[in-house]
Amino acid sequence: MSDDSHARFSRFQTPDPSIPPREQSPMLPQELAWARERAFMHRFSWFVVLLPPLSMGLVLPGLAYLTILGLTQKLFAPELDVDRIVGDSLGWLALVTVLFVAGWALSNYLRDSRDPTKRYWQSLPDQGLVELERHTLVSGISLWANDFDPDCNSLTLWKNDKLVSVQSSGVSQWILAMTAAGHWLVLKDEFPGDFCYGREGRMPEKGKQLQPRQHLAIAFAPGTQLMLGQRFEGAPVPLVETPYWMSADEIKRLTEAAHHWIFFPPDRYAVVNTEDARWVQRLVDRAQASVGPQHE
Known part of the structure; x- marks a missing residue:
């Protein structure tokens, strides 16, 4: 475990x-109230789904790209013009960032919307x-x-x-x-x-x-x-x-x-x-x- x-x-x-x-x-009424309290704690939340990709996903692709270029310049190609490559890649980098954030958000959505624990507690108060x-x-x-x-x-x-x-x-x-x-x-x-x-x-x-x-x-x-x-x-x-x-x-x-x-x-x-x-x-x-x- x-x-x-x-x-x-x-x-x-x-x-x-x-x-x-x-x-x-x-x-009983008190037990139903506690079941609803638990269901609220396990509710589906767009805030939880979107917070990680929107707060971190916007910088991770660019940070990873700059890190790879910097290591390549330092270890293999000192003459590499990092500033020019970054300038020429802004459009592609923006597209990759959007796709990365969208993919991360979709993955979180599928995880939480299909989570067996959340689905169990959401249905429990209605079952009674x-x-x-x-x-x-x-x-x-x-x-x-x-x-x-x-x-x-x-x-x-x-x-x-x-x-x-x-x-x-x-x-x-x-x-x-x-x-x-x-x-x-x-x-x-x-x-x-x-x-x-x-x-x-x-x-x-x-x-x-x-x-x-x-x-x-x-x-x-x-x-x-x-x-x-x-x-x-x-x-x-x-x-x-x-x-x-x-x-x-x-x-x-x-x-x-x-x-x-x-x-x-x-x-x-x-x-x-x-x-x-x-x-x-x-x-x-x-x-x-x-x-x-x-x-x-």
Whole structure:
């Protein structure tokens, strides 16, 4: 697999035939809004098609021509009159430049208009279907993180039946839930607000915290592992609420184990692999130890 980040991103956004078929369901309004958001990100853009050839293509043929003439004069023919040759070739050079730019633009157009990822996301909102992966949660423990990214300091939240962008506080709640199948399942909820520069941020009010329920259906864009929504049903899951704030290393390790973004089969969204389960259990033990007598 390529290490190129763009290639990994494109692969993650494209349906993967190695993902087995899942239960299909009509999109809920929030899932449809996220599908449209993704479709907008993958829309066909004439700006993207024309920007490279118009910004660079106008100078590349002339630059290449002058470079070849200069090397020829220096290495093989010192008597070569470069100025005269360039003057006599302006008409041909202009024609070559136009053809070069047109060819480059056409190549970009064909690439983007036929791109399977773009075509997939453009058609997804009209299809109106998601695939569900169901989990039964048995118990859980709540941990906290304060991790602010200055390059990504906003959140997109579902409010008043629409997606809105708000400032991120950097504070996130992590639920480590045990499933009936015996797997650790990692859920994350981020909160808006002002950022606190200390390692420990401010917990949101109890009513705003994530309260998972027994039955969880994760909604995916069909054929992908890109999550569009989470559907909770049933009774509340028994939850150990801790004041444990994870360190930067713990946040990084848990983020990798959680498989929330850019991962590939056989890894599954939010499901911790066997090789990471022992580390997650040690993290759970540390978090439970932090509860202390004051919470008894």
